[in-house]
Amino acid sequence: MIITVASGKGGTGKTTVSVNLAHMLGSKVQLLDCDVEEPNAHLFLQSEPKEQTVVTIPVPQINxxxxxxxxxxxxxxxxxxxxxxxxxxxxxxxxxxxxxxxxxxxxxxAIGEIDKRIGTVETSEVENILLVQGRLDIGMAMAPPLIRAVKNRLQQGLPAILDAPPGTSCPVIATLQDTDFAILVTEPTPFGLNDLKLAVAMMQEIDIPFGVVVNRFGVGDNRVHEFCKEQQIPVLLEIPDDRRIAEAYSRGELIVDALPEYRELFQGLIEKTMHQFNTQTA
Incomplete structure (x- = not known):
């Protein structure tokens, strides 16, 4: 099963959800950091790349x-x-x-092709997690080809979690292709609701089953929950607005390790995600 963690805007907690979800699976899992312009999953896994591959795309050359x-x-x-x-x-x-x-x-x-470097794909392994991340070269604008190169490392038979870029543009669509289920991460604020609506419209257009995680629950208002109820979108998890989570994040620690009482919440996220996938694809 391939799960993509996405959001309509940056800073909602996609990577937080992705790395903690991967860690809680327990069994062997692939974690693909497809936010190639700013990959940061490795910061929470304390990993160094064991393998690095240069990625190029063909560009025209005129004779x-x-x-x-x-x-x-x-x-x-x-x-x-x-x-x-x-x-x-x-x-x-x-x-x-x-x-x-x-x-x-x-x-x-009269047109041939030459290879132009756009970035690298790096792989590493930490406990049960096989981490694959793309790193777009500075000044490069074409993220989708590098994202596809990252996804080409997917191993059949192993569950995979994809940490998508923020927003609803081409890099996100490239990440979501061939995904079985998507988790949209948002926050209960007017900005969070506005960008969640954009992300939901995107998911409905490409017809991939999805659910919502509300991060920093307790701030803002309840309009995100009202919207999800109106649209019959399942809320899979509410992560409280807990200062200790922010402190653990700043130290590069996983929530489920720094605050073991949250392990049950992320275990519930796994179970609810599987239930929604089975329900929405039945």
Whole structure:
């Protein structure tokens, strides 16, 4: 089973839920940190990468001797990574998605490809957790190809928890693809509710079963709970607004280790997630 932990905004506690959930599974589990622009799961697992692989994407290279400046490549590119004004096309590698379509449509086969580095995939192992994380190079804009490279490390037969990037844009969709169940983490504030609505709309559009975790329960108001009740969205867990949790977080400690009384809550999250998956997919 593949579970993705996501949210409509950053700072809600996705990584907190992901690492503690993985730790509480007890058995062998894969934890994929797909927040490749700012991976931080390793900070709570005290792990150092044992293996590092460079990830590249193919970007176009123009053979000016063959190019007739027809502009077909620029017409094809939806991302405007190639621009032609009746002269040799200009290439903007940072905007290229590496699809290779421009080289296919070129009538003179004047477009080849070169590899452009976008980041690395790092793997490590801590107790029952096999951690795989992507790290996007500074200045790179294309997170989805690196996220796919991280997900290519998934091992069949092992449960997996994916820590998604915040928001509802392309990197999140790339993470959610082929997911069995999603956990949306929010907080009971007006900002939390606004971004939860965006995340819920996204989940309904891509049709993946999901539930909600409310972090910092006790602050704000009850509008998040009212929204979930109206939309018939299950609330899987409420994490109290406990200063001790923030202190443990600042030390890079897992909640379930620093505060054992919370182990039961995360064990309940595992059970409720499995129940909702079985109910919503029946």
């Amino acid at each position: 000016e001797g063959l190019c007739e400046c027809c502009g077909e490549c620029a017409k094809f590119c939806e991302y405007h990574a190639i621009v032609s004004f009746g002269t040799t096309p200009l290439i903007f590698p940072e905007m290229c998605h590496g699809c290779g379509g421009c080289s296919i449509v070129c009538p003179k086969k």
